[in-house]
Amino acid sequence: MTLKPTLLAASLSLGLLTATLPVLSHAAAPATATSQAVAWQEAGADADIERAFAQARSEKKPLLLYWGAKWCPPCxxxxATLFNRQDFIEQxxxxxxxxxxxxSPGAQKLGTRFKVRGYPTMIxxxxxxxxxxRLPGEIDAPQVLKVMQLGLAGGRPVKAVLADARAGKKLNVNEWRLLGFYSWxxxxxxxxxxxxxxxxxxxxxxxxxSVDPETGTRLWLKSLSASENGKxxxxxxxxxxxxxxxxxxPTESRTLVDVISNGAPDILRALAPQAGPERTALQAQLETALKRFEADTSLSRADRxxxxxxxxxxARLDVAKTELYPKLNPALVKEVKDQAARADREITDGYERQAVISSAAYLLGQTGQWKDSDELLKAGLAKSHSPYYLMSGLANNAKKQGRKDEALxxxxxxxxxxxxxxxxxxxxxxxxxxxVELAPQDSERIEKTAALLFNEAAQDKGSFYERxxxxxxxxxxxxxxxxxxxxxxPSIKRLRAQLDGICAKVEVADKQRATCEALLPKPGKAG
Incomplete structure (x- = not known):
């Protein structure tokens, strides 16, 4: 699992952006019961999308596309922190x-059309x-608004901007920011x-x-984070x-909190690949900044x-990923336990709980507090609108600890x-x-579950697209x-026969047909 920040309370500095919109402040009020919500148009088919684009052309408005799912924590x-804010709704x-x-029916086909995978994605x-x-799932509110400003200001598509940048042509501040906040x-x-x-x-x-130092630094940190161990x-x-x-x-690091928090280990590996004085010093500096972010109450709980x-x-940088009980600083272990308990105690909003509790449980596991992790997940089941997400966490915990029956x-x-x-x-x-991994001998259950999935896939026309x-x-x-x-x-032959019947109902010219037929290739055919 990867924790994704949504830095919703960072100050918004629009600089030279030409469009004028209300600025999202730290104290922006959430929408009240009488406030109008975001006027989302639901789309599940190409016709819905074409209708929305026709409206955008007619009204000369940009189009904001949001791709998400009910269970997804960042969604x-x-x-919990952006879509319900009155100032965002107004914008x-x-x-x-x-x-x-x-x-929704047809959604995964649209996912293929727009080349979106991870939830959430905004384009x-x-x-x-x-x-x-396109904006990544961890995008924070000020960054969202900056890009929205660019859209209203008639900014150029990022593809054209990047082509000019690679050709050495001059870009303005807005265009550099478009590249800096792009979801690479x-x-x-x-x-x-x-x-x-x-x-x-x-x-x-x-x-x-030389044009926009803040964006230059953002891109530089992203390059360090994206490198393979400093390659x-x-x-x-x-x-x-x-x-x-x-x-x-504090000021400069705060504007880049998302990159620093997400990329701290990668930045450390890139700039101090070997253990020694350089790594120790840089790690201490990162630790100090991260503690400052934790104490920053203008950040959301998820960001902290x-x-x-x-x-x-x-702390786990040189610890094997498979180590269940790492030897960590007791103060850090206690802090994780205290913050997890506090989140469980204080968060009442269903959306925020879905975003935070599973992440807190993951952290408890990372620090070897498996019992506490299980208890937190179990306590959240009755309070979650998507308890199956937390159940998967419980399954993963049990699997890591070798409790096969419980994991299954x-x-x-x-x-x-x-x-x-x-x-x-x-x-x-x-x-x-x-x-297959934990009970391969249970052929009846494996075949039954696979057959059920194939049957469900046959009921949804978008089953052979995207996710x-x-x-x-x-x-x-x-x-x-x-x-x-x-x-x-024998089990595979029965499942293959079932798939053959499903695939035969898909038009030969439809790309889904090839995807379906490749799921369980016949002997002698490439998978």
Whole structure:
């Protein structure tokens, strides 16, 4: 699990942005019961999208697309801290706002169209339908508003801006900010292959520094975070000194809190790859800044918890990922326990609980407090609108500790309680994978569960697209591994026959047909 910050209380500095909109302040009030909510238009088919774009062209408004799911913690964080704010609601009236629920019929096909995978993703389009930019799930409110400002100011699509930047052409401050706040993590190779991103970010950082130092620093830190353990990074004293100066400044580090909190371990590995005085000093500087973020009450609880998560990651830097009971500073372990208990005690909003409790439980596990982690998850079941998400956490906890029967019991219950076609395929794929790994001899249960998933897939026309397709591919891969020696051929033949009937109902020209047929390839055919 990756904790994702939503830095909703950071100050908004719009600088040279030309459009004028109300600024989101720290004290912005949530929408009241009588306030009008964001006027989301629900979309589940191409016709819905085309209608929304037609409206955008007619009204000369940009279009804001939000892709999410009921259970997703970062989606719930947005609902708890951004979508319900009156100032944000007011600003969205300048856009055509479209919501795609990942579990609505046809949603996964739209996911393929827009090349979106992770929940949540927000994409901003120009009035004529060109993609201006996309925002990552951890985006904070001020960053959202900055990009919304760019949309209203008639900014150019990020693809065109990047092409000019790579060609050495001059960009203005707004255009550099578009690149600085772009969701490189969810780009899906639209702008360039993912492997080329770290080097590109470093080049952009250098070019941006003289025009917009803050964006230049943001891009530089992102390049460090994206590098593979510092590959391609010159880990010299000058770079470490630059980071140290940034971390020592409460104001400068605060504007980059999302990058620092998310990337602290990667930044440390990049600039101090070996244990020694340099790493010790830089780790202490990161620790000081992260503690400052934790104490910053203008940040959301999820953001403060992310800072604590980064501190735990730093403490575990040289600890094996499989180590269940790491030897950590007792004060840090106690702080994790105290913060988890406080979150459980104080959070009453259902959306915020969904965003925070599972993350707190994860942190308890990372610090070896497995009993407390289980108790927190169990206590949250009755309070969660999507308890199956917490049940998956309980299954993972039990699995890590070798409690196979308990892991399978929670995994099965999570699948049974899951709701929505895409979600059920995702949870079902996880259950099948656990069965194959933990109880491969239980052929009856494995076959029965796989058959149920294939039957459910047949009921949803979007099952062989995007996230649902990947869930089914995971099922197919698990089954092939399970039958690697041919010992379960009878079960596989029955499942393949079931799939053949499902695939035959898909039009030959439909790309879903090939996806379906590749799930359980016949002997002699490539998978």
């Amino acid at each position: 719930n964080q947005l609902k 969205t009236r300048a856009f055509v706002a479209v919501h795609i629920d990942g579990d 901003l389009f120009t009035a004529d339908g060109a993609e201006l930019t 993590e969810s780009d899906q190779d639209q702008l360039l292959p993912q492997a080329q991103v770290p080097a590109l970010l470093a080049q952009l950082a250098t070019a941006a520094q 391609g990074v010159s880990a010299d004293a000058a770079q470490r000194e630059r980071v140290a100066k940034l971390l020592a400044s 918890l992310q800072a604590l998560n980064a501190r735990v990651d730093l 019991r929670w995994s099965e219950e999570a699948f049974n309680k899951s709701q929505g076609p895409a979600t059920r395929l995702q949870w079902g794929a996880g259950y099948v994978a656990n069965l 649902s397709a990947r869930s089914l591919q995971r099922v197919g891969k698990s089954l092939q591994q399970w039958n690697a020696k041919g010992q379960f051929d």
